[in-house]
Amino acid sequence: MNFFLETIQVLLLSLWYNVESFIHIFVSKKKKNIAGEVVLITGAGSGIGRLMAQEFAARGTVLVLWDINQDGMKETAGLAKQSGASRVHYYLCDCSDKNEVYRVADQVKREVGDVSILVNNAGIVTGKKFMDAPDSLIEKTMEVNTMAHFWTYKAFLPAMIANNHGHLVSIASSAGLIGVNGLADYCASKFAAVGFAESVGLELLATGKDGVKTTIVCPYFINTGMFNGCQTKWPRLMPILDPDYVAKKIIHAVLTDQVFLLMPKSMYLITALKNVVQWKQASLLGSYLGSSVQVDCHTNTSLHYKLH
């Protein structure tokens, strides 16, 4: 196709996509049926992972739960059964350990079958200023929040590609789109998770595997305990999110094949502004929105990981 024709095509399609998304403000998108799908959720022993498990369970899926917290997973499994999961399997798996991911993934394939919806949710936060953060925790943050996604994709994506069917869900963070004072290692891990999920999504499209969908989730602080003690400067503009609300929005995004989900809605504007305004103004807006306030978060990483 020549330059002129391709440009016209792009302009017309862009116009159509905008009209389409305007229509969807009034007419809700068709939701896909996920009954019978095998859904694997990492970090399912608490927080958003547990709530997503319950939401997926209510849609008749087969659930596979992974966590390093056995008791938490057992509790989630019980709740998921009550919510209607057709089957629930849970496995102790430290996602930061590549060999363990491959070993437990093989076990899942033998005992349950191919995973068709993979939710990379396990996450940790150091909660320390960069120079105060122990090296071992910085490494662990990258291993859990980013590297684990590589290994789970390697383990479960081949079957999705072979069937041209599946869904990759990355629970990243708004800290994967905008830097935050006091969260340097966490931000680095989440920026990497966003870049990774977006790029693999593009790779799948480029190779014609459009049946494997991607959803990248970037929420602001959620009231799960992971960022206990964190305060928002302007609660109306940037509310601390309710975990139930977040889990429901994620499931809705999966059911409607939404690629990016940012929460709250103001994050769409803030992220766009960051990339268009000059640096001084971006930094001013950042301070206005509270980014210069030291994030004072409690972290439970020390419960799980021995520090060196």
Ligand SMILES: NC(=O)c1ccc[n+]([C@@H]2O[C@H](COP(=O)([O-])OP(=O)(O)OC[C@H]3O[C@@H](n4cnc5c(N)ncnc54)[C@H](O)[C@@H]3O)[C@@H](O)[C@H]2O)c1
């Ligand atoms: N809470 C927030 O404010 C917030 C905001 C944006 C994004 N997120 C992201 O949402 C996800 C879920 O967070 P949450 O708020 O539910 O926190 P959470 O601490 O309640 O849940 C995290 C779960 O991951 C598990 N986990 C930790 N290390 C693991 C490992 N190596 N292998 C397997 N499981 C492991 C923990 O045991 C825990 O059950 C995380 O990826 C987090 O970064 C959270």
